[in-house]
Amino acid sequence: MALLQIAEPGMSAAPHQHRLAIGIDLGTTNSLVATVRSGMSTVLHDEQGHALLPSVVRYLPDGTVEVGHQAQAQQSQDPRNTIISAKRFMGRGLHDVPDLVHLPYQFIDAPGMVQVSTRAGIKSPVEISAEILKTLKMRAEKALGVYEGRGELAGAVITVPAYFDEAQRQATKDAARLAGLTVLRLLNEPTAAAVAYGLDNAAEGTYVIYDLGGGTFDISILRLSKGVFEVLATNGNSALGGDDFDRRIFCWVLEQAKLQPITAEDTRLLLTKVREAKEWLTDHASAQITSILSNGEVVDLTLTSATLTQLIQQLVAKTLSPTRKALRDAGLSMEDIKGVVMVGGATRMPQIRQAVAEFFQQEPLTNLDPDKVVALGAAIQANVLAGNRNDNDLLLLDVIPLSLGLETMGGLVEKVIPRNSTLPVARAQDFTTFKDGQTAMSIHVVQGERELVSDCRSLARFELRGIPPMAAGAARIRVTFQVDADGLLSVSAREQTSGVETNITVKPSYGLSEDEIFNMLQSSFTSAEDDKQARALRETQVDAERLLEAISAALTKDGEALLNPQERAAIEAEMETLRTLSTGNDSHAIHSAVEALNLATETFAARRMDTSVKQAFAGKNLNSLKI
Amino acid sequence: MSDLHQNHFELFSLPMQFAINLDMLDQNYRRLQSEVHPDRFAAAPSADRLRSMQLATQANEAYRTLKDPTTRARYLLQIHGVDSHHENNTAMPAEFLMLQMEWRELIAEASADRDVPALEKLLKITQQEAENLQEDLRTTLDENKQLLQAAEAVRKLSFIDKVRSDIEQTIIKLED
Numbered sequence: 001m002a003l004l005q006i007a008e009p010g011m012s013a014a015p016h017q018h019r020l021a022i023g024i025d026l027g028t029t030n031s032l033v034a035t036v037r038s039g040m041s042t043v044l045h046d047e048q049g050h051a052l053l054p055s056v057v058r059y060l061p062d063g064t065v066e067v068g069h070q071a072q073a074q075q076s077q078d079p080r081n082t083i084i085s086a087k088r089f090m091g092r093g094l095h096d097v098p099d100l101v102h103l104p105y106q107f108i109d110a111p112g113m114v115q116v117s118t119r120a121g122i123k124s125p126v127e128i129s130a131e132i133l134k135t136l137k138m139r140a141e142k143a144l145g146v147y148e149g150r151g152e153l154a155g156a157v158i159t160v161p162a163y164f165d166e167a168q169r170q171a172t173k174d175a176a177r178l179a180g181l182t183v184l185r186l187l188n189e190p191t192a193a194a195v196a197y198g199l200d201n202a203a204e205g206t207y208v209i210y211d212l213g214g215g216t217f218d219i220s221i222l223r224l225s226k227g228v229f230e231v232l233a234t235n236g237n238s239a240l241g242g243d244d245f246d247r248r249i250f251c252w253v254l255e256q257a258k259l260q261p262i263t264a265e266d267t268r269l270l271l272t273k274v275r276e277a278k279e280w281l282t283d284h285a286s287a288q289i290t291s292i293l294s295n296g297e298v299v300d301l302t303l304t305s306a307t308l309t310q311l312i313q314q315l316v317a318k319t320l321s322p323t324r325k326a327l328r329d330a331g332l333s334m335e336d337i338k339g340v341v342m343v344g345g346a347t348r349m350p351q352i353r354q355a356v357a358e359f360f361q362q363e364p365l366t367n368l369d370p371d372k373v374v375a376l377g378a379a380i381q382a383n384v385l386a387g388n389r390n391d392n393d394l395l396l397l398d399v400i401p402l403s404l405g406l407e408t409m410g411g412l413v414e415k416v417i418p419r420n421s422t423l424p425v426a427r428a429q430d431f432t433t434f435k436d437g438q439t440a441m442s443i444h445v446v447q448g449e450r451e452l453v454s455d456c457r458s459l460a461r462f463e464l465r466g467i468p469p470m471a472a473g474a475a476r477i478r479v480t481f482q483v484d485a486d487g488l489l490s491v492s493a494r495e496q497t498s499g500v501e502t503n504i505t506v507k508p509s510y511g512l513s514e515d516e517i518f519n520m521l522q523s524s525f526t527s528a529e530d531d532k533q534a535r536a537l538r539e540t541q542v543d544a545e546r547l548l549e550a551i552s553a554a555l556t557k558d559g560e561a562l563l564n565p566q567e568r569a570a571i572e573a574e575m576e577t578l579r580t581l582s583t584g585n586d587s588h589a590i591h592s593a594v595e596a597l598n599l600a601t602e603t604f605a606a607r608r609m610d611t612s613v614k615q616a617f618a619g620k621n622l623n624s625l626k627i
Numbered sequence: 628m629s630d631l632h633q634n635h636f637e638l639f640s641l642p643m644q645f646a647i648n649l650d651m652l653d654q655n656y657r658r659l660q661s662e663v664h665p666d667r668f669a670a671a672p673s674a675d676r677l678r679s680m681q682l683a684t685q686a687n688e689a690y691r692t693l694k695d696p697t698t699r700a701r702y703l704l705q706i707h708g709v710d711s712h713h714e715n716n717t718a719m720p721a722e723f724l725m726l727q728m729e730w731r732e733l734i735a736e737a738s739a740d741r742d743v744p745a746l747e748k749l750l751k752i753t754q755q756e757a758e759n760l761q762e763d764l765r766t767t768l769d770e771n772k773q774l775l776q777a778a779e780a781v782r783k784l785s786f787i788d789k790v791r792s793d794i795e796q797t798i799i800k801l802e803d
Contacts, residue, residue, distance in 0.1 A: 019670075184669070228657045321803050328795055387670025395661050422691075424665065424684045484680055485665040547672055594672075602674045609678055613662050 019154040021184065021386035022140045023192070023378025026129060026158055026172065028087040028214030028241060029345060031055050032372060033136040034379035035144060036388070041196065041376040044143045052371060053139075055214075057131045058082040059120035067135040079104035079268040081118045085243055086132075088215045089114050089125040090175075091167035096239075104264030113171065126175045133158075133179035155182035157382035159374050161216035162188035162401050163236030163322075165457050166447055169487065184385040185486055189213070190220035191231055191398055192377030193343040197368060198224045199380065199394070205338035206232070208326075210356055210364065211374075212319060213344040215241040219323045221330045221337075230397045233330035233420045235322035240315070242278075242346035248311050249274045249303065253289060257299045266293045273299075281305050282348050309351050316355045323359065329420050340364040345371055397422050404459075404481055404489065407444035409434065411453045416481045419449065423487060428480040430496075437469040441477060443493055464493040466500045537587040544582040544590050548575055551601060554608065562607045574600040634706060635689035645700055645761075645768040647693065656690045696761050697784040703768055704778055711778040723783060726756075730790050738797050746798050750791060757787045 023041075025032045030052040034043045043051045050069065058071035059081045066074075075082040083105065089097060094109040106117040115124045137153070140146075146153055158181075160172050169186055176183045190209035197203065203224050211218040218236035222229055250271055253259075262270070269291055277287035286304040293299065327333070340356060342364045347353065356364045384394055399422050405415040406429070417427045433441065441464045448456030467475050476496040483489050492503030551571070559568055578593040636643040639655040661667075663682040668675045692698045704711050719727075730749065737745040760780045767777040 225653075225657060228661060230657070321799075324802055325799055328799065384666060385669040393661065395657075395664055395666060397660060397664070422687045424680050425687055426684045482684070485683070546670070550671075598672045598674050601672075605675050606678060609663070609675075609682070613659065613682075 018151075018388055019386040020144050020146065020151050021154050021379075021382035021388070022137075022144075022156045023187075023375050023380070023382045024133065024136055024156050024158045024181075025189070025192075025375035025378060026087065026132065026160075026175075027055055027374075028085050028216065028243065029055055030214075030371060031132050031136060032375035033140050034372075034375040035140065036379050036383040041379045041383075043372050043375055044140055046139055053132065053135060054084075055087065055132055056082060056084045057086065057128045059118045059123070061119060063120065065120070065131055067131050076265055076269040076272060079264045080106060081120070082268075083116060083118070083123070083128050085215055086125045086128040088239070088243070089116075090129065091165070091169070091171035092125075104267050112167075126171050126178060129172070129175035130178035133176055133181060137179055137181055153182075154386040155184040155382065157185050157187050157192075157378045157385060158183060159189045159192050159378045160186050161211075161213070161236060161238055162190050162218040162220055162234040163216065163238045165238070165402055166459050166489070167457060168238065184382055187378055187381055187396075188218070188220065188231075188234065188398060188401070189216075189374045190218045190234070190343060191222070191229065191396060192375075192381065193341060193373045194220065194222045194224070194229055194377065195380050195394065195396065196373045196377035197341050197365070198222075198229060200368070203339070206332065206336050208323075208337055208340045208360070209343055210319075210323070210340055210347065211236075211343040212346040212352060213241050214346070215239070215243050217241060217319050217322065219319070219326045221326050221332065227393045228395045228397065231399045231420075231422070232332070233326040234399060234401050235326040235329070236401075237318065237322060240318055242275075242344075244315055245278060245312050245346065245349070246271055246275050248315060249278060249308070252303075252307075252311055253299065253301060256301050257297075259293075259297070259299070263294055269293070270299070277303050278308070278349070281308055282350060305350075312349075312351060316351060319352075320355070320359055334361055337362070341368075342366050343370050343373055398487075399423065400425070400483055400487065402447050403449055404483070405446055405456070406431075406479060407446060407453045413446055413448070413451060413453055413456055416479070417483065421483075424482070424484045426480060426482040428478050431477045431479060432473050433467065433470065433475040433477075434472055436472045438472065438475070439467045439469055440465045441467065441493070443479060443491065445481075445489070445491055459489070460491070460504060462491075462493075462502065462504045464495065464500065464502045466498075467495045468498045468500075470497075533587075537585055537590075540587040540590045540594075541582050544578055544594055547594060547597060548579060548582075551575060551597070554604070558604075558608055558611070562611070563604060567603070571597075571600050571604065635692050635702060638686065638689045639693070641693070643703070643706070645696075645703055645764050647699070649694070652690070652693055656686065659686050696757075696764070697781060697788055700761075700764050700768060700777065700781045700784070704774060704781060707772075707774055709774045709778050711781040719779075719783070719786070723786075727786060727790070734790075734794060734797060738801070741801050743798055743801055746794050746801075750794050753787050753791050753794070757784060757791075760784050760787070 021035065023034045032043055032051055032053065034041055045051050046053070053068045054072040056068065056071040056075060058066040058074055058078060060066060071082055075084060092114055093112065094107060094114045097114060108115045108117055108122055110124070113124055115122050141153060144150065144153070156176065158172060158176055160169055172186060173183055190211045193209050193211060194207060206221065206223050209220045209222065216236065216238050217240040218234065220234040221232045223232055253270060253274060273289050273291050277289050280287040281303065286302055289299065289301045289303055291299045337360060340360050340362065342353065342356070347370050353364055353366070380394065381396060399420045400417060401419060403415045403419045404417045405413045408414045414429065416429050417425055442461065443464060444453070444461045445459045446453055446456040447459050450456050464477065477493055478496055479491065479493045481489060481491055488505065490503060490505045492501065494501040555568070555571070574597040578590070578597050581589050581593045634643070639652055639659065641647050641652060641655070660683060663679050663686060665676055665679045665683055668679045692702050701711050730753065733749055734746070737749070760783055763780050764777055767773040767780065
C-alpha cells in the first residue's frame with residue numbers, strides 16, 4: 001500500500017468525505033444505535049423519540065415481523081411467537097441454556113445452536129437478532145440521510161459481552177451480515193463503555209468497568225492514558241444478568257402463591273410483573289405484585305427490599321468471583337483502582353451498588369446513563385475504524401477473553417495463547433509425532449480455561465498431512481496461532497524439517513455456513529442481481545479512487561526522500577493503469593490493478609512506516625531514556 | 628529503526644539490561660502502538676494492514692517479555708547466548724528444593740483448612756523471595772556479567788512464579 005495515514009493526523013484517504021459509521025449495542029433486553037456527528041457521539045432515536053429499542057421480536061399471523069415496543073406490548077398475549085432475550089441463545093446449544101423450563105418458547109435442538117419454533121417457521125437466534133439489527137440499521141440510515149443520498153453506511157461496530165466466546169461472536173457477526181450490515185469490528189461492551197466514560201471525563205488511571213446487563217455479566221479492568229485504552233484483564237459470566245434476578249423473584253412468587261404449573265401466557269405475565277416490581281424497588285422500600293391468571297387465580301404479594309436483597313444475595317456474590325479473578329490476572333490490588341464505572345440496566349439496583357461499593361471500598365461511578373454508554377462508545381470506535389480521523393487520537397488495546405489452545409494426548413488442552421493477551425498476538429508451540437512413521441497429525445483448536453478438551457469449546461479441526469515418515473518424536477511440528485486486531489484466529493502448522501505446511505482461518509463449527517447465510521439472504525432480500533453487480537462496481541471504483549488519491553498524497557510528501565527515480569516510475573506506471581481501468585466497467589480488471597498497485601507500493605509503504613515510527617521516538621536516544 | 632529484526636529493548640529505545648525503567652517501557656509501548664496498531668490503518672490497503680499487524684504483534688510480544696522480570700532476564704540471557712531452560716546444571720541447590728517442599732506443604736495444608744489468609748501470607752513471602760533474586764540479577768546480569776549464575780537465578784524465579792500461580796489458583800478455588 002502505500003498510504004500511511006498514521007503520520008498525517010487529521011488526514012484520511014478521502015480528506016473531504018466523512019464516512020458514515022454507527023455503533024450498535026445489541027443488548028439482551030434493549031438495543032441502541034449511535035453515531036458520531038460533528039465530533040460528538042449521539043444516540044439516535046426512532047420517530048417516536050425512543051432511544052431504547054426493546055430487543056423483542058414478534059412474528060405475526062399475517063407474516064409480518066414486529067420489533068421493539070409494539071412487540072413487547074404483545075408478549076403476554078402471544079408469548080410463543082414473541083421472542084425476548086434472544087441474545088442468551090446466540091451460539092448456544094440446548095444444553096447450554098439454563099432454566100429452559102421457565103421459558104415459554106418451543107425450543108428445537110439443532111446442531112450447533114438452539115432454535116425456536118414460531119408460527120413463521122423455525123427461527124434461529126441469529127435470524128431473530130438480525131431483525132433487531134435491521135430495525136436499527138433503518139433507523140440510522142433515516143437519521144443520517146442515507147436515503148437522501150448523503151452517502152452510504154460504511155459499517156457498524158457491534159458490541160458483545162467481553163466474555164462471549166467465539167461461537168457467540170460468530171453468531172453475532174452472522175446476524176449482522178443477515179441484516180445487511182458491514183461489521184467493522186465486534187467490540188467488547190465494557191471496553192466501549194470505558195471509551196465513552198473516559199473521553200467524557202478525561203479520565204486517566206486504572207478503572208474497573210462493572211457491566212451487568214439483562215443476560216450477561218462482564219468485568220473489565222482498563223488503564224487509560226492519553227487516549228490509549230489498554231484492557232488489562234477481563235472476566236465474567238455470559239449467562240448471568242438481570243433476567244436471572246427476575247427468574248429468582250418469579251420462583252419466589254410461585255412458591256409464595258403456591259401456584260400449580262402455569263401456562264406460557266401466565267409465565268410471561270408474571271415475569272413482566274416481577275420485573276416491574278424489581279425496578280420499582282430501585283427507589284422504594286416495597287412493591288406490590290398483583291395479577292389475575294388465566295384460570296382466575298389471583299396473585300397478590302408484597303415484595304420488600306429486604307426480601308429482594310435476600311433472594312438475590314447469591315447472584316450478587318456470583319458477580320464478585322469473576323471480579324476477584326480479573327484483579328488477580330491484572331496483578332492489581334484495590335488501592336490501584338481509581339474508579340469503578342457501572343454499566344448495564346441491572347446496576348441500577350441498590351443491592352448491586354452497595355455490594356460493589358463494599359467490595360472496592362469506594363462509591364461506584366454512576367454519573368452516566370448505564371443504558372446508553374455502550375452504544376456511545378461503540379459509535380466512537382466505529383468512527384475511527386471507518387477511517388475518519390478524530391482529534392482524540394483514540395486507541396483501544398483489547399485482549400482475548402478466553403485462552404486458545406490445542407488438544408494433546410489424552411484429551412488434555414495445551415494452552416497456546418493465554419487469556420488476557422493483548423491483540424494482535426501470535427504464539428507458536430512445537431509438537432511432535434507419537435508413533436513411528438506417523439505421516440499425518442490432527443490439529444484440534446479449542447477455547448477455554450479448563451484442562452480437559454471436553455470442558456472447553458471446540459473451534460476447529462484440521463489435519464497436517466505429508467509428514468515424512470520418521471521415528472516417533474523426531475518430527476518437529478510448529479503450530480502458530482495468530483489473532484488479529486479483529487479477534488480473528490488463524491492457525492498454521494508446519495513440519496520444520498520437511499517444510500510441509502497447512503493453515504486454516506478458524507470459523508467455529510457453531511457459525512452458519514456460507515451457504516446458509518447465502519440462502520437466508522436470498523430469501524429475505526429481493527434485490528436483483530444486476531443491482532448487486534452495479535454496486536460492486538461502484539465500490540471497486542471508489543476503492544480505486546481512494547487508493548490513487550492516497551498514493552498521490554504519499555508520493556508528494558515522501559516520494560522524493562524515500563524512492564529512487566526507477567522505483568517512483570514503476571509506481572506511477574501502475575497508477576496510470578489503474579486510472580485508465582477505473583473509468584471502465586470491468587470490476588475484476590480494476591480489482592487486479594488495485595492489487596498490482598498495492599504490490600508495487602509495498603516497499604514504499606514499509607519505508608514510510610519505518611520513518612513514522614522513527615518520528616515517534618524522534619529526539620530520544622538511549623542516553624536520555626536511561627533510568 | 629522499527630523493523631522486525633530489532634530486539635525487544637531496541638524496539639522500545641531501552642538500554643539492553645535487566646534494570647529498566649518500567650514507566651518508560653509503558654510509555655514507549657503505548658507510543659509505538661499509537662503509531663503501528665492496525666486500527667490506525669483501518670481504511671488502508673492490505674499491504675499496510677499486514678505490516679501494521681506484524682509490527683503491533685511484535686510490540687505486544689516485546690512488551691509482554693520485558694514487563695515481567697523473569698521473562699526479561701531469560702530473554703537477556705538468550706541474547707547473550709545462554710539458554711536458561713536447557714543449561715546443563717538443572718540441579719537446584721538442596722536448600723532451595725527444601726524451601727520449595729516447605730511451600731508446597733503449606734499450600735496443601737492451607738487448602739485443606741480453607742485458610743485464605745495463610746495463602747495470602749505465603750504470596751507475600753514468595754514475593755519477597757522473588758524480589759531478592761531480582762536484586763541478584765541486577766548484579767549478575769548488569770554489572771558482573773556472571774551469566775551462569777544469572778541463569779540459575781532465572782530458573783529459581785521460574786520455580787517461584789509457578790508456586791505463586793498455584794497459590795493464586797488455590798485462592799480462586801477457595802473463594803468461589
